[in-house]
Amino acid sequence: MKPFQNQWRKATSAAISTLCFLCALMVILPLALILFQLARLGASSVDWNFLTHLPKPVGETGGGMANAIVGSFVLVALAVLIGVPVGLLGGIYLSEFGSPRLNWAVRLAADILNGTPSIVWGIVVYALVVVPMKGASAYAGGLALGLIMIPLVLRTTEGMLALVPNSYREAALALGIPKWKSVLHIVLRTAGNGIVTGVLLACARVAGETAPLLFTASGNQFWSHSLSEPIASLPRQIYTYAGSPYDDWRRQAWAGALVLILFVLALNAGVRVLTRGSSKTGAK
Amino acid sequence: MMAAAAKAKIVLPPPSKAGDAAFRLLTCGMALMVFVLAALVGWELFQGSKLSLQRFGWSFLIHDWDPGNGNFGALPFICGTFVSSVLGLMIALPLSVATAIYLTELAPAWVRRPVVALVEMLAAIPSVILGLWGIYVLVPWLRDHPYPLLQKLIGWLPVFRGHIYGQCILSAAVIIAIMIVPIITSMAREVFRAVPDSQREAAFALGATRWEVTRLAVFKGSARGMFGAAMLGLGRALGETMAVTMVIGNSTDLSASLFAPGSTLASAIANQFSEAVDDTYRSALFELGLVLLLVTIVTNILAHLLIGAVSAPKDASRV
Incomplete structure (x- = not known):
């Protein structure tokens, strides 16, 4: 050459x-x-006022997003209550009991659900809950977020359980431990960190969702006194304020966005610490 | 004596099978929930859009959107969704593939770790925050600098003609590109990592330069996986709602110019659902959801099948 x-x-x-x-x-x-x-x-x-006060009526400056911050926590908690049990147990089935063909189908279905646009979840839950209940509610919002969580948790649980060495399961069975006990006490515990990671990531993901909440949890400028009332949420409040013509609301939209992103990034950082810890114990 | 000891041997009852059976049933039920959910989503959307389906039939797909006269059609939204997603993908794909190459083939380990973390962080940014940044920072900048330049350079193309609004289909495409870059990058990285190192070493041993190694040893055979990654990105792009709603301008008119405001299927639902008071209007919005669902399902199944063939080896030495 x-x-x-x-x-x-x-x-x-x-x-x-x-x-x-x-x-x-x-x-x-x-x-x-x-x-x-x-x-x-x-x-x-972002100051004390912002974190602890309700929004002020239009035209008055000041006020905060306390109700939206609490509302977001309530909605994510409801979502965890719905999404984690279903996703976790479903993931256990795939990894511990399932057959290749069924697993393939469940995975495909979970991936399709994962890819379903969040606005679609919003209108589905609207038809499912809001219409019969004749009004938006925290339940509906939590359900929408929870349904989004199910495939996420299912997939990570399955993946994490697959990493547990088979010898653990064999050792448990050899001791005569019933399979369900060995799964709950040995397999699940070994994969614990990974599963918690998956759940935290799913929380971070749904905490930032706006589209499914638009018509389900709706919004609320005040505190909600019951879960069957509309409830404020941080992403929804940011969306409303971002599109408003008032400077003070826009300023608050940025403040709300900062709080939301700190929350989401903190969850992600927590996950990094968790996984680093587990990889160290894994190397031992 | 011996016989007595043998008799006294404790025989444990076999473990009960009932617990196992119940546990298996419970977990199986939960696993099957995904099918129930998928069916539920389809059914609810179908029920919701029945009125519109009966009234407009297939012509819904090729008609204009005219709520004032009670005539509904998805054409402007289908076009808007298609154009913004495909444009977004065209912007995101080269960037993502180049980033993935940099991360798997070129970057030293100490750069790789933080860059991967940053790309993951970009993926974690909520859509509404991206939208907020979009309206107040990105769109004004695009409107004042790159768009006039584009119009000056290639304004003879019909798609770059017309008044520059800022909130337009092209801005939506840019936002979509930012949102799907992380997912395509991480999928492309998986695909490249699945290429065995021996293949790279062989190419190096023949005297290939770094680029030649990438081209000959890595690209060959990853076409399928990359197509899958692109499909996955497209699936995300099609359904992206909040950020797009905030920057696209939400016009229901069809325009040939990328600088004109538009709408996508998702943004139309988000924007109009609460104002839709009469049944036909609401039903038409449900039908938009149905169309969107079907399009994303097809894209995602394609992505699933293409990516399913790629399995990255669990190699701890590469991040």
Whole structure:
């Protein structure tokens, strides 16, 4: 090969490597910009008042999103109550009992549910709960988020249980322990960290969902006194305020967004710590 | 003496089978819930859109949206969804594949870890926050800088003509691209990692440069997986709701220009559902949901089948 050709090849390789590096930078850039803007526009408005007060009526400045923050926690808690038992037990079935053919079908169905747009969940739960109950409620919102959680939890549970060595299950069976006890006390406990990780990630995901809540939990400018009333939520409040013509509401939208993203990122960071811990014990 | 000891041997009863049977039944029921749910989603949407299905039939798919006169058709939304998603995918795919190449083939380990974490963080940003940033930061910038430039350079194309509003289909495509880049990147990374290292080493041993190794040893055979990754991204793009609703302008008119406001199936539902008071209107919105569901199901099944063939080895040495 001629020396020129070799140089050309090396130059091409170097150019493409640089291009790939620049692309990676471009992918990260929006994240950096979003976090920067959130901190710049949101930080000045997040104070004690914002975290502990109800929204003020239109035209008055001040007020906060206390009800929306609490509402988001309530909705996520309801979602966990619905999504985790179903997803967890379903995942256990796939990994401990299932047959290849059934597992394939369940996985396909779970992936389809995972890919179902969140707005579709919103109108389905609207038809299912809001119409018969004649009004939006925290139950409906929690159900919508919970249904979104089911396939997420199911898939991670199955994946995590598959990592538990078979010798553990065999040892338990050899001791004469019934299978259900061995699954609950040995297999599940071994995979515990991974499953908690999956549940936390699912929580982070649904905590930021807006579309399923629009018509199910609706919104509320006040405290909700019962779960059958409409309830405020952080993403929904951000959406309402973001589109409003009032400067003060827009300012609060940024503040709310900062609180929401800190919550979501904290969950994600918690997950990183958890998984790092488990990988260390795994190496032992 | 010996015989007495043997007689006294304790015989444990065999473990009860009832617990196992009950547990198996319970978990099986929960696993089958996914089918129930899938059926439920389809059924509720079908029920909800019955009125509209009866009234408009197949012509729903090719008609304009005119709530004022009680005529409903999904055409502007189908076009809006298709154009914004495909454009978003066209922006996101090259970026994601390049990033995945950088992460699997080029980056040193100490760069790889934080960059992977950052890409995952981008995926974790709630849609509504991306939308908020979209309206107040991204859209004004796009409107003032890149869009006029595009119009100046290739404004002779009909899709780049017309007034620049800012909130338009192209902005929605950009937001969609930002949202689907993480998922395509992580899928493409899985696909590249599934290529055995021996294949790369063989190419290096023949004197290939880094790019040639990537092209010859890595790209070959990953076409199917990459197509799957693109499909998965497309599936997400089609159903993306909040961020798109916030930047697309929510016009129900069909326009040839990418600089004109538009709507997608998802954004139309989000935007109009609470104002739809009469039954036909609401039913038509349910039918939009049904169309959206069917389109995403087809895309996701395709992605599932394509990606199912790829299995990444569990290799702890690569992040």
